[in-house]
Amino acid sequence: MDDVKAAADFYSALFGWDVQDAGPGAGGYHMAFLDGSVVAGIGPKPDNAGPMPSVWSTYISVDDADTTAAKITDAGGSLMMPPFDVMDQGRMTVAFDAAGAAFGLWQAKAHHGIARYGEPGSVSWNELHTRDYQRSRDFYAQVFGYTYTDLDGGDDFTYATIERSSDAQTVGGISHDTSLAEGMPNYWLTWFAVADPDATIDQATGLGARVLFPATDSPFGRMAVLQGAQGEVFGIIQPPATES
Secondary structure (H helix, E strand, O other): OOOHHHHHHHHHHHHOOEEEEOOOOOOOOEEEEEOOEEEEEEOOOOOOOOOOOOOOOOEEEOOOHHHHHHHHHHOOOEEOOOOEEEOOOEEEEEEEOOOOOEEEEEEEOOOOOOOOOOOOOOEEEEEEEEOOHHHHHHHHHHHHOOEEEEEEOOOOOEEEEEEOOOOOOEEEEEEEOOOOOOOOOOEEEEEEEOOOHHHHHHHHHHOOOEEEEEEEOOOOOEEEEEEOOOOOEEEEEEOOOOOO
16 A cells, blocks of 8 residues: 555554554554454555556465465566565565566464455455466466366356365456556455445445445345545445255
């Protein structure tokens, strides 16, 4: 983010987070807590990254960041920087896939990532939006061993869920996004669960956000896409109620 404090204030008001400075040596990085559990991180843009938009970054957990970084370049991707240690918390880098979408790698040490998900105020879903659908699928299959399950949504909907090879657990989605504007890079979109999307939209716009896609009902729940006060794009979704 350009202004970490402003982002902390925005998301604290929107999602009820308690955002705390990660301390000396963290480079201005802050951790977001919900009822005492880590749900996100907010940090400044890298000094050496050059001009870049504010974004929510998707991080993929790996056993060995250096080995995975080599697989990324072998598969036609690139690295923003070589893997590096984050104090005693973990080892990481930021990479671009073979079709240009940015994502992070995280090799956990003391910090194992978010502790709550799928409930209001926490991450619900991560999905890749790409105009290079097959190239993107091939890249993540080669680097991470992912498999895919295609969803049937009609002629104008090409989407697959992503399954982890170790246990077939669904870990995200990939969308063939033909609406991407010319010159706009492929990107990973982070979705946050909310109890009431319409009320969240009203609150977000009052805090300076914009509505990119209005609240819409879908088989996956009522959802919308917003642009935060610093330009970062994120989704909100109210998952459908499950029968008890």
